[in-house]
Amino acid sequence: MKNAIFYFSGTGNSLQVATDIAEKIGECEVLNLAKYNTNNEITAERVGLVFPVYFWGIPNIIARFLSEIKLAGNPYLFAVVTCGNTVGASLVQVNELLRAKNFKLHSGFMIKMPENYIVKYDAGSKEKQQKRFDDEALQVSAISKVVLNKIEQPLAKSKYLIDTLFGKPVNRSAAKDFPTNDINFRVNALCTGCGKCERICSVGNITMINNKPTWNHHCELCLGCLQNCPVEAINYGNKTQKRTRYTNPHVQL
Ligand SMILES: Cc1cc2nc3c(=O)[nH]c(=O)nc-3n(C[C@H](O)[C@H](O)[C@H](O)COP(=O)(O)O)c2cc1C
Ligand code: SF4
Ligand code: SF4
Numbered sequence: 001m002k003n004a005i006f007y008f009s010g011t012g013n014s015l016q017v018a019t020d021i022a023e024k025i026g027e028c029e030v031l032n033l034a035k036y037n038t039n040n041e042i043t044a045e046r047v048g049l050v051f052p053v054y055f056w057g058i059p060n061i062i063a064r065f066l067s068e069i070k071l072a073g074n075p076y077l078f079a080v081v082t083c084g085n086t087v088g089a090s091l092v093q094v095n096e097l098l099r100a101k102n103f104k105l106h107s108g109f110m111i112k113m114p115e116n117y118i119v120k121y122d123a124g125s126k127e128k129q130q131k132r133f134d135d136e137a138l139q140v141s142a143i144s145k146v147v148l149n150k151i152e153q154p155l156a157k158s159k160y161l162i163d164t165l166f167g168k169p170v171n172r173s174a175a176k177d178f179p180t181n182d183i184n185f186r187v188n189a190l191c192t193g194c195g196k197c198e199r200i201c202s203v204g205n206i207t208m209i210n211n212k213p214t215w216n217h218h219c220e221l222c223l224g225c226l227q228n229c230p231v232e233a234i235n236y237g238n239k240t241q242k243r244t245r246y247t248n249p250h251v252q253l
Helices: 013-025 060-068 090-099 126-148 161-175 178-184 196-200 224-228
Strands: 003-007 028-032 046-052 076-083 107-112 185-187 206-209 212-215 234-236
Touching (some): 003 013, 013 028, 013 076, 046 060, 076 126, 090 107, 090 161, 107 126, 178 185, 185 212, 196 224, 224 234
Parallel strands (some): 003 028, 003 046, 076 107
Antiparallel strands (some): 206 212
16 A cells, blocks of 8 residues: 555544545555554555544553554655644654654644543533534645645644643653553443453453453553443543543544
8 A cells, every 4th residue: 555544542533533534645544553563564655643642642552653663665754643632742752753763753733633531521512522523624634735745844733831841751651550540440230241342442451251341451541441331331430420421423443
């Protein structure tokens, strides 16, 4: 394939953006980076990365993926960060990791999507969500033109000083605990044992034991299991019982 977009996504926002850009630029494979064998060299002409911002920076899996991948030749490299509010230091972090391999990020974008950090926030009203989806379509068109023409341009920045300055240390400090933050997941009596949470977890962090999920402490904190449970049987401590679940309506994980 001429183009490749690698995505990571807990609730579908980043998958939607990846799929929409792929459709616009054409001849593009959309690959779940959590399932990608990084021993395989990436030979595409344009290589994109689409993922959610976590605590002002990158998910752990993005750091791992970028340190492991093998890029052939001199591809055009771009990244799109989906977020609830701010890009933080995530694009700077991606660029640093690429630079460590003698590559660089040619362009980097941020797209605001419905918030999925249900531990603290709601995703907003359906109207607010729709407004973000409408804006996403416009931004995807603009981004696709930049990517198709291989334009090199400054990376998108947060409009706030605080996450620009402190994004990286805040993110790396929080991310240390992500693998074991899954000790906070609770499953209640509503669980039917359907196994969807196990199937949805792209890093294989859930095992069904006696028809109930158990978490294996290599979590990415994507919240996909909690948000996708059809009967809302999963909660994060006592923080999510009253919040409305969110999954992106345009894609199937
Ligand atoms: C653990 C976690 C941390 C998050 N931190 C931030 C953040 O610092 N800033 C922000 O704007 N959004 C934050 N979000 C929201 C997501 O980045 C956003 O909703 C994203 O579009 C979700 O993408 P996905 O559906 O592909 O997983 C966070 C979400 C999670 C699960
Ligand atoms: S998705 Fe929900 S109902 Fe299905 S096994 Fe997991 S916790 Fe139980
Ligand atoms: S266990 Fe849940 S939160 Fe953790 S990586 Fe898997 S789906 Fe995401």
